[in-house]
Amino acid sequence: MGILKNTLMTLLTSCVLLSLPIQAQQMEEGTEEDKDNWKIMHAGTLLAIPGEQPIGNATLVIKNDRIDQLLEGFQSLEQLGLDQAEVIDLRDKFVLPGLIDAHVHLTMDRSLDREQDDSSDKPDESLDVYALALGVENARKTVEAGFTTVRNLGSSGWSIFALRDGVNSGKIVGPRIFASGHTIRIGSESEGGECYSVDSCKQAVRRQIDMGADVIKIYATCSGGQLCSRIGSPSPFLADELQAVVDTAKTRELIVAAHAHNVRGINMALNAGVDSIEHGTLNDSSSRQLFKKYGTYLVPTLMVLDRIRRINPEREDSMMKTHTQTHIDHHEQNINDAFQAGIKIAAGSDAGVVPHGENARELEFYTIVGMTPMEAIVTATINSADLLGQSHNIGSLQVGKYADIIATDVSPLEDITALKEISFVMASGKKIK
Numbered sequence: 001m002g003i004l005k006n007t008l009m010t011l012l013t014s015c016v017l018l019s020l021p022i023q024a025q026q027m028e029e030g031t032e033e034d035k036d037n038w039k040i041m042h043a044g045t046l047l048a049i050p051g052e053q054p055i056g057n058a059t060l061v062i063k064n065d066r067i068d069q070l071l072e073g074f075q076s077l078e079q080l081g082l083d084q085a086e087v088i089d090l091r092d093k094f095v096l097p098g099l100i101d102a103h104v105h106l107t108m109d110r111s112l113d114r115e116q117d118d119s120s121d122k123p124d125e126s127l128d129v130y131a132l133a134l135g136v137e138n139a140r141k142t143v144e145a146g147f148t149t150v151r152n153l154g155s156s157g158w159s160i161f162a163l164r165d166g167v168n169s170g171k172i173v174g175p176r177i178f179a180s181g182h183t184i185r186i187g188s189e190s191e192g193g194e195c196y197s198v199d200s201c202k203q204a205v206r207r208q209i210d211m212g213a214d215v216i217k218i219y220a221t222c223s224g225g226q227l228c229s230r231i232g233s234p235s236p237f238l239a240d241e242l243q244a245v246v247d248t249a250k251t252r253e254l255i256v257a258a259h260a261h262n263v264r265g266i267n268m269a270l271n272a273g274v275d276s277i278e279h280g281t282l283n284d285s286s287s288r289q290l291f292k293k294y295g296t297y298l299v300p301t302l303m304v305l306d307r308i309r310r311i312n313p314e315r316e317d318s319m320m321k322t323h324t325q326t327h328i329d330h331h332e333q334n335i336n337d338a339f340q341a342g343i344k345i346a347a348g349s350d351a352g353v354v355p356h357g358e359n360a361r362e363l364e365f366y367t368i369v370g371m372t373p374m375e376a377i378v379t380a381t382i383n384s385a386d387l388l389g390q391s392h393n394i395g396s397l398q399v400g401k402y403a404d405i406i407a408t409d410v411s412p413l414e415d416i417t418a419l420k421e422i423s424f425v426m427a428s429g430k431k432i433k
Helices: 002-019 022-029 125-144 159-168 198-211 239-250 263-272 285-294 304-314 318-340 361-368 373-379 382-387 416-420
Strands: 038-046 055-063 066-072 086-097 099-104 147-152 176-179 215-219 255-260 276-279 297-299 405-408 422-427
Touching: 055 086, 086 422, 099 297, 099 382, 125 147, 125 159, 125 422, 147 382, 147 422, 159 176, 198 239, 215 239, 239 255, 239 263, 255 263, 263 276, 263 285, 285 318, 297 382, 304 318, 361 373, 361 416, 373 382, 373 416
Parallel strands: 038 086, 099 147, 147 176, 215 255, 255 276, 276 297
Antiparallel strands: 038 055, 055 066, 086 405, 405 422
């Protein structure tokens, strides 16, 4: 597996360097690594810390990839004592931190092929090369849409790690990626995330760790497209197997995300100590008590409802159609009930199941189910950063944090759909858009 990863990384670097504009390559080659790069950004309205009031007429001073100063008014180079710096004029823009999507699949695009199933998560080399190319394209779409950090939960083969490392090295344009590798699932094969006992589940997690996983994902219930995720169905894992996955991940201090639709799977995963529940479609009052008891995050993925609504009328199987309709009827209301109960929400679109680059629609759905625009923005900044254990680096625009900055022409606090039209993007101090 290590050889495959190294081969993919070499292929990725070669392909991307060939595809980069000549000007971009020349800029990269001409950069003096030992010289600080200063930028001064003038923001007409600045939401530095989502959840707090924005301020007008502010200056952000950026040194290399991080924020060095945050000052009132529009400060000049002379006032700041700088001999040289790029001045970025956003005086007519609404400026806020780069957004975070806590649930994506960059190396997949099932929105284009609804017949594709979970078998794509198995490590086939030909699939991996295709997934790598797809990931490069989707990474650019995502960061240009204003999402400067993502948590990638489940991918085909091992290409996601090569993609992540390519972004980190600056060879490709994309968001900062926290990757899980394969999803841990019930199965008898041993090359992906499959496991069938306590010992094999430990081994499956360690395989992801060995490949460089930042997070572990597990199927605590079946996929929503399977009858075994319906109300009352048990988790495919036994409690000790699921616990083994969580305990093994914690030996490396990795967070664990649990895909879970029905109450039995949700509650088993919460009791096992996972850090987030993905989807949480049929969560109920008992689930909410456990969410609050353990401080676990809920990642709603409401964008998937649109896709489900389109598919369900076409289903011929009456049992499956009824099962899917149950998810449609209850998902939004249950997410609203969880939010009203004080459950922590982190934004996650499930891009890859839904189109990449449209991630901000997830926040629009949150306002539909009862959040204010500010509360929706908090889920994609402060909360998602906290879930990732990265509050010291991302989620707000404060001194010492990464210069992940986006801007809109109108205030998203007045119209959340403004986040679907991002006019400026900076990631780690580099202008993307």
